[in-house]
Amino acid sequence: MQISPVYNQEGRVANQVIVKRDITEDKRLESIAEAANLMDNIGFIFSSIRHELGNPINSIKVSLSVLESNLEVYDTEAIARFIHRGLSDIRRVEYLLKTLRNFSIFERPDIKKTDMQALLDKLIQLTEKDLAKRYIMLALDLPKAPLYGLVDPRAFLQVLLNLTTNAIAALDETKNRTITISLIHNQKNQITFVFEDNGCGMEEDTVRNLFRPFFTTKAEGTGLGLVIVKKMLAKMNCSITASSQKGQGTRMEIIIPTA
Numbered sequence: 001m002q003i004s005p006v007y008n009q010e011g012r013v014a015n016q017v018i019v020k021r022d023i024t025e026d027k028r029l030e031s032i033a034e035a036a037n038l039m040d041n042i043g044f045i046f047s048s049i050r051h052e053l054g055n056p057i058n059s060i061k062v063s064l065s066v067l068e069s070n071l072e073v074y075d076t077e078a079i080a081r082f083i084h085r086g087l088s089d090i091r092r093v094e095y096l097l098k099t100l101r102n103f104s105i106f107e108r109p110d111i112k113k114t115d116m117q118a119l120l121d122k123l124i125q126l127t128e129k130d131l132a133k134r135y136i137m138l139a140l141d142l143p144k145a146p147l148y149g150l151v152d153p154r155a156f157l158q159v160l161l162n163l164t165t166n167a168i169a170a171l172d173e174t175k176n177r178t179i180t181i182s183l184i185h186n187q188k189n190q191i192t193f194v195f196e197d198n199g200c201g202m203e204e205d206t207v208r209n210l211f212r213p214f215f216t217t218k219a220e221g222t223g224l225g226l227v228i229v230k231k232m233l234a235k236m237n238c239s240i241t242a243s244s245q246k247g248q249g250t251r252m253e254i255i256i257p258t259a
Ligand SMILES: Nc1ncnc2c1ncn2[C@@H]1O[C@H](COP(=O)(O)OP(=O)(O)O)[C@@H](O)[C@H]1O
Pocket: 166, 167, 170, 197, 199, 200, 201, 202, 206, 210, 215, 216, 217, 218, 220, 221, 222, 223, 224, 225, 226, 227, 249, 250
């Protein structure tokens, strides 16, 4: 509804012009579009979960059936092989369920003033053994003055662990394996948190699909790591962008509000 006054010659309000427009139909179409969009996504997510769980479960079924019908003829070694195969499929299902649980764990993050350097110390503690074993160097580029971000430290650490896991995989074939983390107090009074690796990098197409649920280029991947990363960061009012060049490496840039 739009209301405009109509003035008389003395400049007093003599009348009003009211324009009313019925937006019921607009609203209805809008909500249909929204629902259709949501249903599209739900359909896609359900079919992906069905696929991800269905494959290993089917494979367990096959292993057990083969075992059952050959129990008399198989020697211990063959039986052990089938049990081993079944167990590794079960671990795959467990892993997927754990990953899905991570979606809801940080539904309501506990955002507080966080010393970003201290957070990096925690990351180093948790990853240094793994990185050393794979000959990966972790280089830090930090400002002298401490930087305080407004994040949930536990959720943010989870984000960094996910990025580290991806970087480790990307560095598999690289010679001088390096992960570089830089913290910058930017001009908008935010923290620019840069996480880089000099690993295999990605095709443009991969970069475009990076944050899509179940998008993975790995045989054993879930394609959920970066979806969770993005969701957790959004909950903490942070943003993430990725850039990459095939054969050169990958750069993730996170913008964090300061305390
Ligand atoms: N640092 C990286 N370097 C190269 N490719 C990456 C990197 N991080 C992610 N990717 C690509 O993005 C895909 C999706 O990553 P992610 O959501 O963590 O799922 P997953 O690791 O299970 O495949 C990966 O399969 C990989 O192709």
